[in-house]
């Protein structure tokens with residue numbers, strides 16, 4: 172009797188729990204119940220699968236969705252997009268701010284081991300990692316596209332996704348991304364804003380956007396960012412800089428031959444650097460330097476942990492394909508795809524060495540993993556960056572940022588300040604060029620009682636923020652600092 176009533180009670184209790192579960196309406200077949208390489212309880216619920224966008228040829232867009240580990244019903248809902256164009260958002264999931272840190276396998280052919288990531292952005296938010304546009308990662312088929320089509324498709328994805336997950340319609344919604352997502356984010360934000368104003372249902376509770384080391388437009392991102400950066404970082408001499416100033420007469424993208432000559436001299440001086448983080452050498456193996464531990468508890472915690480803010484597992488020292496192609500101008504028209512680009516680099520005797528996406532590539536092409544995350548065989552083999560036929564047709568992002576911030580959407584524009592791919596100098600210049608009043612003057616911001624970078628806040632809730640000592644993919648290099656500015660900004664706190 173006691174047994175039976177306990178049984179009934181527990182059945183009832185679990186049913187009650189289920190019906191009050193915030194994600195009950197989520198498609199049941201999307202639930203991820205286990206992941207090869209992870210041997211524990213998930214810190215929150217995970218879902219993954221496809222949303223199909225209607226078009227002449229239907230597009231199957233793949234997402235991986237991570238519930239917040241805090242309060243999924245109340246916490247913000249964030250869309251994350253990696254760039255390229257052509258790169259999968261599993262880059263963010265595996266190497267940057269996802270719920271796991273991936274430890275490379277000891278033996279070739281084995282799967283990586285997954286550890287919980289204490290700096291995961293899912294600690295404070297629900298995150299959708301989307302493979303976009305169609306043809307990227309697990310999304311298929313691969314069709315010619317461009318900025319405007321991509322923004323429209325991603326908007327269609329969001330509306331359908333929110334229909335499938337209605338319990339998240341009321342959460343504050345943010346759009347975020349990195350690198351070429353400097354184009355995806357504002358163009359999508361603009362579509363979403365238009366949709367809201369046009370009364371499109373479900374209404375997206377859009378609250379703001381975030382871009383990390385993102386492209387904006389050629390005038391700011393090209394050589395006009397590059398020359399001041401390499402000068403300020405001590406990578407070129409004062410006299411080379413003076414010569415560049417004299418030859419280029421205020422525009423380092425000038426087509427004048429003397430300007431082009433000094434720019435190619437500068438290219439030669441920095442060509443051996445890791446463009447995604449000028450401080451990092453190019454490692455050919457994955458050895459982590461030994462760290463010595465200190466047990467001196469009388470020291471403040473920040474001192475005890477000096478130098479320990481890095482990701483606990485090795486970061487990729489150099490790779491290709493996550494950014495606007497190296498040295499390619501951010502101009503209107505067809506963007507060279509990565510396979511094409513590396514071919515032409517090879518032809519010029521330049522290569523992009525030390526490519527390292529082995530962990531992601533091995534894991535995501537494993538049959539058991541693909542089954543666990545519901546990846547379709549029709550998407551073919553997974554690659555970190557796929558070749559696309561892609562047209563940059565949205566022009567400069569300045570009018571987008573101007574309109575969005577004027578419409579009242581807060582924007583956080585951040586830069587790892589040691590990235591040579593999209594240097595902070597260009598981002599600092601374009602954010603200032605909007606001409607907004609400065610409401611919080613350039614100042615350090617702190618993480619763990621240490622200066623983690625600098626920020627300047629403008630009217631209209633526009634914030635430009637640097638992350639000191641970080642490369643291109645900020646959460647990969649500075650996970651704790653990233654989760655600090657991320658959670659403060661999302662909560663509307665002072666960073």
Ligand SMILES: *[C@@H]1O[C@H](CO)[C@@H](O)[C@H](O)[C@H]1NC(C)=O
Pocket residue numbers: 210
């Ligand atoms: C999984 O966890 C169990 C219990 O903690 C442990 O004994 C086992 O070695 C783990 N397996 C792997 C592959 O980590």
Ligand SMILES: *[C@@H]1O[C@H](CO)[C@@H](O)[C@H](O)[C@H]1NC(C)=O
Pocket residue numbers: 464465466467
């Ligand atoms: C810890 O403090 C003791 C006493 O102040 C000192 O002798 C020791 O070297 C310190 N250890 C480290 C690792 O700094």
Ligand SMILES: *[C@@H]1O[C@H](CO)[C@@H](O)[C@H](O)[C@H]1NC(C)=O
Pocket residue numbers: 361570571574
């Ligand atoms: C910005 O707003 C202006 C005025 O409403 C409009 O004409 C323009 O098309 C908008 N530009 C973008 C890129 O949204």
Ligand SMILES: CC(=O)N[C@H]1CO[C@H](CO)[C@@H](O)[C@@H]1O
Pocket residue numbers: 581630631632663
């Ligand atoms: C979230 C946030 O910081 N909102 C601010 C945006 O800017 C207006 C005025 O410009 C403030 O009143 C809000 O508090």
